[in-house]
Amino acid sequence: MSDPSRVGIVGLGLIGGSLARVLRRGDRPVVATTRAPHARAGARALGVEVVDDLGAVVARSDVVVVAAALDVLPAVVAEAAALAAGVDHLPTVTDVGSVKASVAAAVPAAQHALFVGGHPMAGTEHSGWEASEADLFHRRTWALAVDGATDLSRWADVARVALAAGSTIVPVDPAEHDAAVALTSHAPYVLAATAATAVDRAPNPALLRSLAAGSFDSLTRVAGGHPTLGAQMAEANRAPVAAVLRDWAHALVAVADRLDGGLDLAEAFSAGRAARVALDAAGHGAVATTRSLDRAGLLALGRDGGRVVAVRDATSDQVEVDAQVPVDRGAQ
Amino acid sequence: MSDPSRVGIVGLGLIGGSLARVLRRGDRPVVATTRAPHARAGARALGVEVVDDLGAVVARSDVVVVAAALDVLPAVVAEAAALAAGVDHLPTVTDVGSVKASVAAAVPAAQHALFVGGHPMAGTEHSGWEASEADLFHRRTWALAVDGATDLSRWADVARVALAAGSTIVPVDPAEHDAAVALTSHAPYVLAATAATAVDRAPNPALLRSLAAGSFDSLTRVAGGHPTLGAQMAEANRAPVAAVLRDWAHALVAVADRLDGGLDLAEAFSAGRAARVALDAAGHGAVATTRSLDRAGLLALGRDGGRVVAVRDATSDQVEVDAQVPVDRGAQ
Numbered sequence: 001m002s003d004p005s006r007v008g009i010v011g012l013g014l015i016g017g018s019l020a021r022v023l024r025r026g027d028r029p030v031v032a033t034t035r036a037p038h039a040r041a042g043a044r045a046l047g048v049e050v051v052d053d054l055g056a057v058v059a060r061s062d063v064v065v066v067a068a069a070l071d072v073l074p075a076v077v078a079e080a081a082a083l084a085a086g087v088d089h090l091p092t093v094t095d096v097g098s099v100k101a102s103v104a105a106a107v108p109a110a111q112h113a114l115f116v117g118g119h120p121m122a123g124t125e126h127s128g129w130e131a132s133e134a135d136l137f138h139r140r141t142w143a144l145a146v147d148g149a150t151d152l153s154r155w156a157d158v159a160r161v162a163l164a165a166g167s168t169i170v171p172v173d174p175a176e177h178d179a180a181v182a183l184t185s186h187a188p189y190v191l192a193a194t195a196a197t198a199v200d201r202a203p204n205p206a207l208l209r210s211l212a213a214g215s216f217d218s219l220t221r222v223a224g225g226h227p228t229l230g231a232q233m234a235e236a237n238r239a240p241v242a243a244v245l246r247d248w249a250h251a252l253v254a255v256a257d258r259l260d261g262g263l264d265l266a267e268a269f270s271a272g273r274a275a276r277v278a279l280d281a282a283g284h285g286a287v288a289t290t291r292s293l294d295r296a297g298l299l300a301l302g303r304d305g306g307r308v309v310a311v312r313d314a315t316s317d318q319v320e321v322d323a324q325v326p327v328d329r330g331a332q
Numbered sequence: 333m334s335d336p337s338r339v340g341i342v343g344l345g346l347i348g349g350s351l352a353r354v355l356r357r358g359d360r361p362v363v364a365t366t367r368a369p370h371a372r373a374g375a376r377a378l379g380v381e382v383v384d385d386l387g388a389v390v391a392r393s394d395v396v397v398v399a400a401a402l403d404v405l406p407a408v409v410a411e412a413a414a415l416a417a418g419v420d421h422l423p424t425v426t427d428v429g430s431v432k433a434s435v436a437a438a439v440p441a442a443q444h445a446l447f448v449g450g451h452p453m454a455g456t457e458h459s460g461w462e463a464s465e466a467d468l469f470h471r472r473t474w475a476l477a478v479d480g481a482t483d484l485s486r487w488a489d490v491a492r493v494a495l496a497a498g499s500t501i502v503p504v505d506p507a508e509h510d511a512a513v514a515l516t517s518h519a520p521y522v523l524a525a526t527a528a529t530a531v532d533r534a535p536n537p538a539l540l541r542s543l544a545a546g547s548f549d550s551l552t553r554v555a556g557g558h559p560t561l562g563a564q565m566a567e568a569n570r571a572p573v574a575a576v577l578r579d580w581a582h583a584l585v586a587v588a589d590r591l592d593g594g595l596d597l598a599e600a601f602s603a604g605r606a607a608r609v610a611l612d613a614a615g616h617g618a619v620a621t622t623r624s625l626d627r628a629g630l631l632a633l634g635r636d637g638g639r640v641v642a643v644r645d646a647t648s649d650q651v652e653v654d655a656q657v658p659v660d661r662g663a664q
Contacts, residue, residue: 193604272525305538
């Protein structure tokens with residue numbers, strides 16, 4: 001199948017707005033709805049067809065991307081899926097929320113096959129249409145959920161939209177996704193807020209601010225973002241985030257014990273360096289390969305660090321993709 | 333007194349090398365010693381007088397800046413102070429180490445008046461002469477220790493060197509400095525290493541790396557630096573760093589408890605945002621003022637978030653400075 005011809009976007013904030021910009025840059029038809037007047041005007045100027053409600057978006061789209069705020073996201077996704085089941089061309093519904101299991105659970109079983117959960121790993125400490133930019137997704141990864149009920153031809157359609165936005169695709173199990181981003185995204189937000197607040201709790205905050213340099217700036221950067229977004233992400237992913245925070249607290253106390261015990265920290269810092277080097281290397285030096293995969297095959301690809309860079313063909317149960325696979329896995 | 337005419341630098345790594353570069357850019361005479369052959373050649377090319385040992389640096393300098401590695405720093409500072417006491421012109425000795433109390437304690441009481449501890453709040457994740465750059469200290473703060481035995485005319489001389497490097501000066505008590513940088517610098521290094529390592533400890537590290545985005549990158553950035561430097565900093569400041577790590581662990585567990593208890597995180601994230609805004613605002617909107625200060629006055633200035641931007645005059649017990657003071661303290 002060719003690229004889905006018309007993309008619907010529900011919500012034109014940082015993510016929805018940026019998606020509208022990059023798709024319009026590629027001259028793709030986009031229909032969108034938003035309650036923000038300045039976003040409506042801005043989107044119209046880009047050639048987006050701005051409509052009044054969710055039903056109109058669903059009726060006029062092949063893939064509906066729900067980019068609503070996290071606290072209302074499950075409800076809007078469920079409503080979009082119900083509407084999609086009621087129109088003849090049965091559009092696919094996806095979302096861009098930072099959690100995947102709870103959003104999938106909000107979709108009634110009868111419409112589950114229409115839904116493919118997604119999560120672009122892109123963002124800034126800014127929010128809203130004003131902060132949107134066409135290059136937001138460029139060279140980022142975009143997680144796309146795969147579970148036992150996923151229709152792979154719909155999965156492929158959503159992947160084509162994300163690829164058109166400039167991302168590569170990481171297939172992932174919803175629960176495994178939520179545990180992963182608890183560690184890589186939600187807990188870091190908590191940590192940034194916690195460390196920043198420690199300055200204000202100290203008896204000499206002005207002195208501390210004078211002595212804060214690059215390391216503290218990096219650590220606390222994301223605490224400068226909109227506090228509601230950070231809180232919503234963590235609250236939408238409670239158990240995995242709490243588990244990561246307890247694990248990190250345990251690790252910090254272990255380092256404190258070593259310091260108080262007069263022991264060295266060489267191993268902790270060497271392991272940290274090695275982990276950071278591996279992080280920087282991820283996605284580089286990969287081997288491109290064409291593969292025909294079922295659901296289990298897609299999940300294995302993602303778990304091995306592989307990324308889909310093109311979709312060639314798809315049926316409900318099988319998808320043929322070009323994938324980048326880390327060098328040490330390329331021979332498998 | 334005019335600027336100290338000749339600056340000696342012991343060690344030409346990131347900090348010592350960068351100081352040599354910026355002072356030579358200002359045509360100031362610099363004499364230095366280092367064991368790294370490529371640094372010797374590079375420094376000579378800048379017009380630095382490269383000599384063979386510490387004694388030669390001390391004999392030919394008005395201010396000796398010890399920029400040796402942290403594990404040998406106290407010993408080199410003590411040796412430099414002893415040598416300084418033995419030459420007729422009694423040069424001032426300072427250092428650039430990231431801890432201040434233990435370095436000061438290494439200087440024998442008889443030479444204590446010759447020593448002024450310093451700590452430029454500048455650095456990168458790179459190290460060595462190759463990483464040095466003339467602009468490293470530009471618009472950064474440079475902590476200069478003040479205690480009951482500090483000779484303020486020597487303190488002023490060291491301040492003039494740091495000002496010539498492009499920094500502003502934060503006067504600080506040595507123990508208060510160590511507690512402050514435990515929070516703003518050393519604990520963040522531990523945290524970065526801990527978070528980075530958590531990826532490697534997980535069952536699916538390749539997937540985690542694929543899903544790591546900006547927030548995890550910022551959080552773990554400094555873990556990419558030389559692991560020995562990070563470990564040495566924390567090990568040189570054991571009790572304060574351990575106290576900060578236990579405090580942060582406690583705060584993370586408190587957030588985890590709220591998550592597990594179904595409570596919201598609005599307050600934690602709002603406090604984090606406010607703290608980050610205050611951090612970004614530090615040093616901006618300050619009022620310039622000329623003040624004549626004794627040791628207690630200098631320490632109060634630093635504690636209030638004030639920074640010395642010029643030294644006008646000094647005696648052993650009093651220094652006249654231009655200072656930037658935060659607006660809400662300007663009227664005091």
